[in-house]
Amino acid sequence: MTTKTFGFSIFLLCLSTITFAQKQSAQRIPIIDVHLHATNENAASVEKVLQQMEDHHVVLAVLSGADRELAVAWKASAPHKFKIGPSFPCTDGMYPRMYPCFPENNGWPDLDWLRTEYEDGRMSALGEMLYVYYGISPADKQLDPYFKLAAELSIPVGVHAGHGPPPQSRMEGCCPNFKEEMGNPLLLKPVLDKYPDLKIWLMHGGEINFHDQAIQLMKAYPNVYADMSILNSVMPAELHARLLKSFIDAGLEDRLMFGSDNLPYGLILKRLNELDFLSDKQRRGILYDNAARFFDLSEETKVKHLGN
Template identity: 35%
Template sequence: MLRIVLLVAAAVATPAAFGAEAPHGGPVIDMHVHAFTMAEVPPGAPACPGDQAVVMPTVDPAQDLDFSAMGACARPLLAPPDDAGLRDGTITALRRHDVRRAMLEGPVERVAEWREAAPGLFLPGVAFGARKEPSIDELRRLHAAGRLAVLGEAYIQYRGQRPDDPRYDPYFSLAEELDIPVAIHMGEGPPATARFPGYEDYRAAMGSPFLLEAVLRKHPKLRIYVMHYGSPLVDEMIAMMFAYPNLYVDVACNDWAMPRAQFHDALRRMVDAGFAKRILFGTDQMYWPDAVGEAIESIEAAPFLDAGQKRDILYGNAARFLRLSEAEIAADHAPARR
């Protein structure tokens, strides 16, 4: 989860890109959505689409870092007023942009609440690698009850730990046994992560895709996708995808919050390396529902992608990764009910 909170993204969005409806011409699967509460951000907190460079603070290390001085957008995305607004705004944004399925991670009961509000839209995810771990027995019960479809997000990097730490092997083993996907965070945290309150355990080095090698060798049948594609370590991710055909990536948050030139460069490199069929779309929607449209637009705007590659990234790759049936795919392509 690339947490960008409270004025930490300070790019100025171009009017043409801001809030644009993406004419993507087909259904979308979002592999990365969160059922959060508004406890961490105030109503109206802005976040900025990344068409221009994110302004990073440069300070004397003897000084405290003033996050409120990191800049503001000319036309920001704004957080909703309350928890209900976040839930309903996210559901509305997903439906507006023809997202037919979305992997939803958050507290188990909150995920259930969101699923009840939008039947058939969300695939339930359950996190691990956080400070309070779900037990393997609990995960088995959730799976048996239809409340666990994806094991993740795995927050291991935010704890400053390696994914091949033995304490996490039971989770990978369970996912392989149950044949459910694993979603693991490997990539950036908030800007100035080392000084960001609440993220003291995060380590950039623990985002190296090479740290997954022992996991993938031990669990060759594991379906796993790396959230944020291990950004910015694209060459390492390409090497791992070349060696391990069960390894996929998502482009969530990087596709709307990071500088557009940086994101497109990374996406093009993975496509040019031959992995256009293993790139999954995601938004990492946290507190800003309008990020859904911004993320889709970033794929549509990529000049190096042809129409088939855009459809694969927005839908086809995830449909194959999730092993959707022909009937499910046909239903996703039927006219949406508004």
Template identity: 35%
Template structure:
């Protein structure tokens, strides 16, 4: 009977542990949306492992929404063409979507600072990002981005900036001005100095190229956060880098500013892969994983329960 009770207790504890893991609230700080016309294009149709992505933009939305439901993703920062983001919002009955905007250059979508400020006032932009100056051959510190950053500071709009490199070969096709040096986190230092009240987070934690620069920047600027994003799933080398980054962030005491993001792009299954990889890191406590999955982002976003 004693042996049976021990087995029963062990089984119950395992069940409760799995239950807790399954139902952990998650905020995904890095989701992409697409219109049908732009779904085919610059991003590859299959991932590093040969898995194909969604067949079209609507399938992609449905599969991503299904992942939100399955993994208890209660909030998701969605960036893309404003048309695609609004399409997602209208179909988001659970009010999960945080409106972002994907911009490579300051005049994407015929944008200017006047139009941008009106969109902010109309609650059409809740996060300025993913901003990806890297792909357009600039950095966020360049003068052309300053009117947008001034508006973000004025209205307390968070900024999400792509850091690290991009897709291999992109410089020879859709992003000819992209250069690896433009993805160095140090390129945004002037922004951090000029706008000390700005809520800003790096995407990809500096990527494969600059994880130590990302950590040093976080050390100097305690308002700076980061997400983990594509590094969690895209291929073994990025997983190697991000594992070390998380270890070093923990040792340095910056883990409370690390946030989960999947960067699922055309591959909604990347959400599950990202979650599973993060959960597999045995050097993190359950509390630390919960903080990365939810608590840190909730604080950054100033969410009210």
């Protein structure tokens, strides 16, 4: 996808936001967005994101951040709206959007610091894990201590599972070690065999190239879920519908979650509402119930979400 085409896609997404916000507000279906990034980019500032969340009844978002101070600032702006996790590893300490990513440790969060963040309740997720951008397998020994910590503390892990943006859509200087083949979800099998209780969600759901492999992994490991960000927005609607239906036909409807990847909610939600093969229960599962189960939300939290 060219930069020009991508920009036009975002324009179309924005056009649909206002009218769909009214429809979604009337329905008042609570939504959990499991794929959001803390950024300092004006188009996706915390103020704009929180307004979108309010407009579309997004009651909770799982927020990944490579800039620790920025992620903390986002959460502080709305403590009950965000769960936070670190996004890494980053080549040479630079995030793919070309701002510092744990530069004090060359793109990797310090494990002792991370344990403290989890144990003190400031962080409650791991990821988006960017080993595809770093050019290593998820089974690489450098990643093992992080998976081990997540398994020990029952921390859900979000991984970039897909081929990623084409070279022409990457920022200058981004990810010189990028290896598309590392986005194959089946490469996670050794990790899941070693840590059988580990909960992983496949961000982008394998995209196009690794869709079948995502289904294979999810069928083999019941603690693996997926979101379909990017597929559900800038990719063609027909492609999204076909891949979503194949997940459902494979019996995985209870493990699909809503993710935006910071793209406007309007068209994503409009697409879901227009899919005639989705039942109300399946649609609600994608929007809220499946994520509430995956992230083990308390009954008190769910009552608050459902009552709003």
